[in-house]
Amino acid sequence: MTTQELPLFEVFIRSKQGLEHKHCGSLHASDAQQALQMARDVYTRRMEGVSIWVIPSNQITASQPDDKEEMFEPASDKIYRHPTFYDIPDEVGHM
Numbered sequence: 001m002t003t004q005e006l007p008l009f010e011v012f013i014r015s016k017q018g019l020e021h022k023h024c025g026s027l028h029a030s031d032a033q034q035a036l037q038m039a040r041d042v043y044t045r046r047m048e049g050v051s052i053w054v055i056p057s058n059q060i061t062a063s064q065p066d067d068k069e070e071m072f073e074p075a076s077d078k079i080y081r082h083p084t085f086y087d088i089p090d091e092v093g094h095m
Contacts, residue, residue, distance in 0.1 A: 004028065007056055009035040013043055014051040021053050032056070 006028040012021035024043050029035035035054040043049065063071050 006030055007058070009039075009054045010057050010060065011035070011039040011043055012053040012055070013039075013049040015048055016050055021051065026057065029054075 007030075008026055009029055009032070010023060011025050011027060013024045014021045027035060027038050027042065029038055032054055036052060039052050039054055040049075044052065
């Protein structure tokens, strides 16, 4: 079995300073455990990570660029999500 025939996994790493996992790349592996070990070897060589997630690429569901309006435009009519109409007193300073 060639590398290209193995399942593709997406790799997410949480750094020492970070609170969230960030996508850092993809790799081919025979299973999730091998993907986790390979991700550790490839993406955390300088001990910059504290947590690794690997997810099979075929398990990711994503929105399509053509669906942008129906996915994200409904939020524009909810003005309470963007409180730009409040007056902030001068003593509060920068927010």
